[in-house]
Amino acid sequence: MEKGRMRNLTMTAALNTALREEMRRDETVIVMGEDIGVYGGVYGVTIGLQREFGPDRVRDTPISEMAIAGMALGAALGGLRPVAEIMYCDFLAHAADAIVNNAAKWRYMSGGQYALPLVVRSPAGGGGGTAAQHSQSLEAWFTHIPGLKVVMPSVPRDARGLLKAAIRDDNPVVFIEHKHHYTYKGEVPAEEEIIPLGVADVKRAGTDLTVVSWSRHLTLCLEAAEILAAEGISLEVVDPRTLQPLDLATICQSVAKTGRLAVVHEAVLFGGFGGEIVAQVVQECWGDLKQPPLRIGAPFCPIPYSEPMESFVIPQVTTIVDRLRAYLA
Amino acid sequence: METKDRELLLHFYEDMLRIRFFEEKVRDVLLPQRLFRGSSHLYIGQEAIAVGVTHALRDDDYVISTHRGHGHALAKGVDPYAMFSEIMGRTTGCCQGYGGSMHLADASRRFVGEDPVIGSNSPIAAGLALAVKQRGSDQVVANYFGEGAVNAGAFHEAANLAALWQLPVLFLCENNLYAISVPVEQSSAIQDLENRACSYGLAGRRVNGQDVMAVYNAAREAVAATRQQSRPSYLVFDTYRFEGHHTADKETYRPAEEAVEEFRARDPVHLLEKAMIDDHTVDIPTTIAYRDRVREEIDAAFDRAREAPWPAPEQALRFVYTESEVR
């Protein structure tokens, strides 16, 4: 393989690459979920996997989320490394018993006897008119559960490297993708790359304000940074990449440099993970802050169907630009 | 044929045409013109079920539906204009643009709502039936779901409780052979889905879902038993999903000829039309007149909905909670 060669991949292709590479490397890796076989997943992430690895390792399940997650846990206990797909993160609510009550605690309750190498992948997010039950951003639910790791990639390179790390991790990982970000393209190294869980990435260096964001909204913040740069405002955009474990050190380093923090996410602001980041930064970097931190997120309502209302609820690039500009004024 | 039967058949015919033309409008106009967002799950090919069942219900009986619920809603009398408006996100929609295609609801028609979370609507239906029973009412609750839902735990919990507590709910399984891409043979351990609830003492009955008269007769018996004896019933309708799972489905998992063949042979609208013409219930000019009239009605509803106003963005913050005081 040529060294340093890059490929331009969509999020979907990057995730598919990670699954394919890990399945080739380790025959205990199996994939299961609804419509992931012949169909290749409703967002195409598992396309071609059943053809390459066969129906025993790439299993179409009935519509049985409780069983999908519970069996992933059981299979992990039995020596496999399952990657379960839950078609929409909203339906993690069905799978939550296995994930929250069992997977997250099985090792702990057994006094450390078991390792649980399982990944539950699921797309979150709105923006396409899928309304209240197919658009939620529920990462905060899972960051609150000791024993789970929570990963939310924003760009294809991270998606591939983090999914590989998640599959190799001996802990249950909730891996949250964004359903309106699958076609987003970016450079991915042709060579193998594992991106460790718990290491943030400074996606854009700047001096005036640290903006922390993840998943699709991280890329909206990069767009906002570009627009504000033309006005002479310099944003530093930090992507934690994993919310649990959280790389607070990288965020604090950035805040020490800029003296200001804004957290931007698509999820409902109240009780959202942005609050945790702000609280931690305020505790750790109080002396560095020149201004109270800013949080941008969705207002306290479900995601409405109709376009004007949905665009009002989900922070848009223009909203982010306006809020950040006003904050710095 | 008695006039009464003739009238009934013509009612079926009209209601089935209304659903067919509504869905064709979604497929042929709303979709290419991008007049709706997300996806829409068409009921084409399954019309006989909603129409046959609804005619066996009373106006004050409840219906709780699925993601594939346009037909259930129209059959229950929800206004096509309010439905088109909703699907296009307008304030004149039956849910004022908050819900869209997958969340149609009209309390005034006792169309409790669509629930696109597979399996979840059966416990809700059983709970409604509990309320009905507790109130001493003789209403029944019709709970539609696809065959994919019988593999969800929620369905089984609901079926058991409905049987245990003798609740007036009709479990109505529409077996259209596919759950998105997964054929029923690959999702259910047994293929006779009418037996999927027999461990709760709930014997199912299998019905030809393409024959509106067969649906109606089976539903009438089931509704009568459920209403009079206050107990659940379970019907499984054999049908076929003529279109893709939703409007964006590329249908890579089933051969295209399969759909076309099935469509010709088992189209419930054509079957009814042919039966009525063959036994001289109607002549061809009458069917044409019906088609023209219903099509005009649908066209007019759509044209009007298309001009309807959009909600203001901040309206998104309404309806999260009730505004009433604690009672």
Ligand SMILES: Cc1ncc(C[n+]2csc(CCOP(=O)(O)OP(=O)(O)O)c2C)c(N)n1
């Ligand atoms: C709990 C849950 N899991 C997954 C989905 C995604 N999904 C939507 S429709 C569907 C297939 C439903 O099949 P079926 O119940 O047979 O109804 P049909 O679409 O064939 O009418 C799936 C898996 C969902 N809506 N809810």
